[in-house]
Amino acid sequence: MKRILRLSFRNADLPPLSAEFGTRRRRVLDLPLIAWLTLIWVLLWSTLTWANVITGLVVSVAVCLAFPLPRVDLGLRLHPWGILHLAVYLLHDMYTSGVKVTRQIFFGLPHRAAVIGVPLRCRSDLMLAATAVAVSNVPGGSIIEVRRATATVFLHVLDADRPEELEAARRQVWRIEELTVRAFGTPDEIARVAGPPPPPQLAAGRPAP
Amino acid sequence: MSLWLQIVDTAGAALLLIGAAICLLGVIGMIRLPDVLSRSHAATKPQTLGMILVLAGVALRLRSGMDLATLGLIAFFQMLTGPVASHLVARSAYRTGQIDHDELLFDELDEQLTDGR
Numbered sequence: 001m002k003r004i005l006r007l008s009f010r011n012a013d014l015p016p017l018s019a020e021f022g023t024r025r026r027r028v029l030d031l032p033l034i035a036w037l038t039l040i041w042v043l044l045w046s047t048l049t050w051a052n053v054i055t056g057l058v059v060s061v062a063v064c065l066a067f068p069l070p071r072v073d074l075g076l077r078l079h080p081w082g083i084l085h086l087a088v089y090l091l092h093d094m095y096t097s098g099v100k101v102t103r104q105i106f107f108g109l110p111h112r113a114a115v116i117g118v119p120l121r122c123r124s125d126l127m128l129a130a131t132a133v134a135v136s137n138v139p140g141g142s143i144i145e146v147r148r149a150t151a152t153v154f155l156h157v158l159d160a161d162r163p164e165e166l167e168a169a170r171r172q173v174w175r176i177e178e179l180t181v182r183a184f185g186t187p188d189e190i191a192r193v194a195g196p197p198p199p200p201q202l203a204a205g206r207p208a209p
Numbered sequence: 210m211s212l213w214l215q216i217v218d219t220a221g222a223a224l225l226l227i228g229a230a231i232c233l234l235g236v237i238g239m240i241r242l243p244d245v246l247s248r249s250h251a252a253t254k255p256q257t258l259g260m261i262l263v264l265a266g267v268a269l270r271l272r273s274g275m276d277l278a279t280l281g282l283i284a285f286f287q288m289l290t291g292p293v294a295s296h297l298v299a300r301s302a303y304r305t306g307q308i309d310h311d312e313l314l315f316d317e318l319d320e321q322l323t324d325g326r
Contacts (some may be wrong), residue, residue, distance in 0.1 A: 136292030
């Protein structure tokens, strides 16, 4: 007879930190995901009681069973020091560039904008998405398109008149990429972003600055 | 003791006001900037910063652990969902030809898209 619930630390064939559940149609539950959903549930009720925790667990298990996610290894690792570093950098950048955006809005209208492609060093989907989100959150460029095959992000940059502004935008993207991967990436990815930025072979067609 | 509370309250109120002002700047930017892509700059970045400042102001006035965690959750989701929305707007605007290519200094994405065809 099969057991109803199997946990991953007793069964090596299950992915790490998960539980298999059910009798005939067996479903795999991702335990960190359930913990995260329960945490959100408790925070939304904004009181920490046993009733909230238990209903949160029930709801998140039901949600995970009703809308199962594909089984992929995201390659997500949490490095607390790296996350802190990234958060401080993002907040600082938002603050300092707030002044710049204000100046652009009020006085800097005749500037020409441009769309630039910035090749990235990381290859995993999650790191690509996280970098794109982080870049979008700081002033300087907004993401138009992400090429997954070549790991290139395309940015719309407001102040494109001067070549040093463009260079600064590229360097900022690479810096954010490095910080993001250091906050969430696998050791493999971290080693990759420690290297120099990739050569701009994609930007061959643009006029030389 | 009550002096400190007063200072924290005032700082919270000031943060609320600054955050609201920054959101207002974003709206003014949306009116003044010429095209969709530039406007998406003004629509997302000042909004996120203003929102975070407003949340920080509210946090300074509420000062209880659970409320702080909820406010942190709001900030987290704001920073996570805002870029996705703005990216989708920018992408669909670009692909449906809402972009004035003469206004752009140069465009590296255009070469890529035409190469792909």
